[in-house]
Amino acid sequence: MIETIVFDIGETLVRDDRYWGSWADWLGVPRHTVSALVGAVVVQGRDNADALRLIRPGFDVGTEYAAREAAGQGEHLDETDLYPDVRPALAGLRELGVRVIVAGNQTIKAGELLRALDLPADLVVTSAEWGVAKPDPAFYTRVLEASGAMPSETLYVGDHPANDVFPAKACGLRAAHIRRGPWGHWWADGPEVKAAADWSIDCLTDLLDIVAY
Structure with a gap:
């Protein structure tokens, strides 16, 4: 039971649409680019953050997350x-x-x-x-x-x-x-x-x- x-x-x-879309906006690339790269790392069994590192080598999620928050473009969730x-x-x-x-x-x-x-x-x-x-x-x-x-x-x-x-x-x-x-x-x-x-x-x-x- x-x-x-x-x-x-x-x-x-x-839904992760907003999450990945906001990262695309922050990095200045089309949202479909991030979506496609997320799909690529998924099928390879890699960490999903690797999609962002393909766009910006050496990308540090923690550092960029803090920068987004400081810029007023941080994490958001609603209904x-x-x-x-x-x-x-x-x-x-x-x-x-x-x-x-x-x-x-x-x-x-x-x-x-x-x-x-x-x-x-x-x-x-x-x-x-x-x-x-x-x-x-x-x-x-x-x-x-x-x-x-x-x-x-x-x-x-x-x-x-x-x-x-x-x-x-x-x-x-x-x-x-x-x-x-x-x-x-x-x-x-x-x-x-x-x-x-x-x-x-x-x-x-x-x-x-x-x-x-």
Whole structure:
């Protein structure tokens, strides 16, 4: 029985269009250029920040992030960044008695912005706030501490096999892979992903049937 469901953030709950578009604007290149390069590094299994380093060799995300914030062009999230199934799915799960947690690889500011959206969740936290990021097993130790349930009763939902599905399973959690975003679509039918994931879903509301079953 699933007692707690924990959600990844980027391309699971939140569209990354604004994120990559804002980096393109900051670097002064067309947005489609960044999108194409993100796709290229995805299929190569590389860090997505490598897309920015292809545009500007030696690019340091932390330094540039601080510069953007100082220039008033920093990180932003609002209701339009959420996928349309987020609120119905999270609210429906809570109505079924499931503990809902949002925990993914994001900045401290992203955590503040997400909490300001007042999502139907019991906890919203980011890797920067925890001081540990996926796929480090210590991240999933923190997930289980927040879950309040056994690993077999905790389900992690995400789009990225290497960050979400594989490490969650390695730590004893259940895992659902969502076909969403570049990572989710590219690896959705991969045999290793299908073998590892307990469920493959196309929409977050699919989780309601999984929990109710």
